[in-house]
Amino acid sequence: MSKSSPRRFAGRSTGTVTVIEAKVHRSSARNAKMAFILTAVIVGLLSAVVAASYWHPIVSLVVGALIGVPTGAAVWLLVRVWPVIRLLWWWSLETTLAVLLLTAWVQLANHTPTLVTLLVVALVVGVPAAIRPVRRQVKAWTWCLIVRHRLRVCFAQFIIANQSGSLPLILWAKPTPVGERVWVYLRPGLSAKDLEGRLDKIAVTCHASTVLIERASENNAAYLRFDIKRREVLTAHVGSPLVDVIDPSAPVSASPLTVPTALDLPDVDAPTIRIPAQGKPATKQPAASTANGSKPAASSASPEADDVSDWI
Amino acid sequence: MTTTIPTTADAVPVGPGLSMFDPIFIGIDEFGQPVYLDVIYRNLLTAGEPGGGKSGLINNICGHAALCDNTRLVLFDAKLVELGPWRDLADAFIGPDIDQGIDVLRRLLVVATNRYAWLLANRRRKLADGDGMSVIVTIIDELAMFSTVLGTKQQQEEFSTLLRGLVSLGRACGMPVVAATQRPSWDIIPASLRDLFGYRAAFRCTSLNSSNIILGQGWAEQGYTASDISPTNQGAAYLLAEGGVPRRIKAAYLTDTDIYNIADYAAWTRRPTSSTGTPAVNPTEWEMAA
Numbered sequence: 001m002s003k004s005s006p007r008r009f010a011g012r013s014t015g016t017v018t019v020i021e022a023k024v025h026r027s028s029a030r031n032a033k034m035a036f037i038l039t040a041v042i043v044g045l046l047s048a049v050v051a052a053s054y055w056h057p058i059v060s061l062v063v064g065a066l067i068g069v070p071t072g073a074a075v076w077l078l079v080r081v082w083p084v085i086r087l088l089w090w091w092s093l094e095t096t097l098a099v100l101l102l103t104a105w106v107q108l109a110n111h112t113p114t115l116v117t118l119l120v121v122a123l124v125v126g127v128p129a130a131i132r133p134v135r136r137q138v139k140a141w142t143w144c145l146i147v148r149h150r151l152r153v154c155f156a157q158f159i160i161a162n163q164s165g166s167l168p169l170i171l172w173a174k175p176t177p178v179g180e181r182v183w184v185y186l187r188p189g190l191s192a193k194d195l196e197g198r199l200d201k202i203a204v205t206c207h208a209s210t211v212l213i214e215r216a217s218e219n220n221a222a223y224l225r226f227d228i229k230r231r232e233v234l235t236a237h238v239g240s241p242l243v244d245v246i247d248p249s250a251p252v253s254a255s256p257l258t259v260p261t262a263l264d265l266p267d268v269d270a271p272t273i274r275i276p277a278q279g280k281p282a283t284k285q286p287a288a289s290t291a292n293g294s295k296p297a298a299s300s301a302s303p304e305a306d307d308v309s310d311w312i
Numbered sequence: 313m314t315t316t317i318p319t320t321a322d323a324v325p326v327g328p329g330l331s332m333f334d335p336i337f338i339g340i341d342e343f344g345q346p347v348y349l350d351v352i353y354r355n356l357l358t359a360g361e362p363g364g365g366k367s368g369l370i371n372n373i374c375g376h377a378a379l380c381d382n383t384r385l386v387l388f389d390a391k392l393v394e395l396g397p398w399r400d401l402a403d404a405f406i407g408p409d410i411d412q413g414i415d416v417l418r419r420l421l422v423v424a425t426n427r428y429a430w431l432l433a434n435r436r437r438k439l440a441d442g443d444g445m446s447v448i449v450t451i452i453d454e455l456a457m458f459s460t461v462l463g464t465k466q467q468q469e470e471f472s473t474l475l476r477g478l479v480s481l482g483r484a485c486g487m488p489v490v491a492a493t494q495r496p497s498w499d500i501i502p503a504s505l506r507d508l509f510g511y512r513a514a515f516r517c518t519s520l521n522s523s524n525i526i527l528g529q530g531w532a533e534q535g536y537t538a539s540d541i542s543p544t545n546q547g548a549a550y551l552l553a554e555g556g557v558p559r560r561i562k563a564a565y566l567t568d569t570d571i572y573n574i575a576d577y578a579a580w581t582r583r584p585t586s587s588t589g590t591p592a593v594n595p596t597e598w599e600m601a602a
Contacts, residue, residue, distance in 0.1 A: 176343045176344065177343060177344030177345075178342065178344055181343075229342070233342060233343070233562070234340075234342055234545060234548045234560060234561075234562040235542075235545050236340075238340050238562050238565060239565070240375065240564040240566050240570065242337075242566070242570075242574055243566070243573070245330075245379065246379070246573055246574050246577035247577055248573045250573070250576040250579075250580040250581075252572075252576050253400055253575075253576055253579035254400060255399065255400050
């Protein structure tokens with residue numbers, strides 16, 4: 001029952017496919033044994049206590065054992081095959097989809113002539129493929145399926161949470177305009193901070209551009225939201241809804257303006273430059289002048305606004 | 313709402329019924345979701361290198377405010393053209409004239425103080441939607457022009473001090489401030505003024521340091537730096553608002569035609585401002601400066 005080596009998946013690169021990892025297998029065997037003993041003892045004792053009110057205590061003990069041992073065996077079996085059940089659960093949606101698809105295909109092929117079969121298939125496949133929004137939706141939801149598996153790979157392969165190797169619960173996923181958003185419930189041993197240092201690796205595993213993590217709940221630190229980005233929307237042109245609420249044919253209402261005529265440098269005479277007087281003019285940069293020739297340097301130039309020739 | 317502004321068109325203009333208490337649409341976030349900003353109870357500082365898209369964001373807010381009922385605009389734009397389209401709608405439009413700017417800020421501070429007295433008399437601490445009091449939105453483009461370039465040192469300091477007063481007082485009495493500048497370092501804006509702005513929008517910067525100055529110390533080290541925005545992607549920014557973590561956004565873009573269309577429509581539908589002492593715009597003054 002060794003439970004030491006923390007690098008449980010290190011160095012597994014052989015061609016064989018193991019459904020249940022060795023460590024998981026071992027700990028599963030131990031867990032199953034413990035579950036059997038605990039269930040058998042507790043259920044057996046409870047049954048014996050209840051039975052004692054009807055029969056002789058020795059008879060009720062035997063009855064308790066008779067009920068406890070089979071219940072324990074059932075629990076042992078459940079714990080023993082749990083890794084397989086978990087695997088089936090992970091792939092349940094895909095399996096169901098595949099079964100449905102195959103069933104539909106077989107039924108169609110059996111009950112319709114070949115030409116009709118092909119026509120139906122062409123329609124079912126062709127119409128979503130031809131209509132862009134539908135195609136995009138299908139693609140987006142497919143990515144949602146894929147990304148949940150990729151996230152699980154991340155957690156299993158390089159984000160080892162705890163000694164028993166329990167993985168976070170990967171909840172539902174939904175498409176966003178830039179990729180997918182997946183909700184995850186962390187198990188003990190992980191925190192959002194641990195994950196933030198590995199965002200680049202998660203992005204690589206998910207075949208994405210970047211991944212962001214945010215807490216999905218203010219009250220529960222275990223409940224996280226993964227935002228997986230595949231597309232950039234910030235380069236898009238964003239229009240304002242204000243344009244839609246107005247009537248563009250509104251009458252023009254602009255107060256008349258006097259346009260200055262001195263629009264080029266030679267048009268502006270040197271003495272008319274109004275210099276913003278600074279506290280310490282000698283150390284400041286004289287770049288800021290509102291020079292456009294129409295305002296004589298009079299009122300707003302301050303008294304210490306000195307000799308213009310200093311500035312030129 | 314109907315209008316009493318005489319119009320030449322044969323249609324009766326209907327206002328879009330916006331309010332400054334509504335969240336303002338400013339663009340989309342990196343997930344393509346719309347981003348709204350509550351400017352009414354927060355002050356917004358936008359900064360970034362020239363051509364980053366600051367004016368786009370400011371014009372969005374200005375456009376929204378112009379279409380809002382019971383909202384007054386006070387616009388500062390030393391460059392004239394960024395906020396110039398809204399000059400006829402604004403209660404005050406200040407061009408490159410710091411004296412006028414200081415006067416307007418003083419008036420705003422008096423209004424703010426009076427409003428707090430009113431709130432106190434009404435046993436309240438904050439202006440709400442149903443109060444019927446106008447929202448006065450102050451928008452400043454190129455804040456650095458007023459705080460470092462125009463006027464004398466004393467005037468600049470006075471401007472900064474008055475603005476600091478308005479920013480710290482205006483929040484709860486319906487007088488939000490939106491300011492834009494290129495680099496809000498201490499030599500451009502006093503740090504005491506900069507830190508009063510609750511919302512920050514950092515458009516493209518050239519260095520981590522500049523980004524930190526806008527968003528606040530430490531964000532660049534955590535990966536939120538406006539220096540990673542592509543120079544060709546105008547309008548992309550980091551927005552530090554609700555949520556407490558900077559978000560990447562893309563500000564909505566209004567073309568010049570859009571801006572003028574919205575301004576014309578807003579002028580058409582606006583109720584006449586009951587500004588006896590305050591002309592809706594004082595064109596002569598800033599035209600003379602031009």
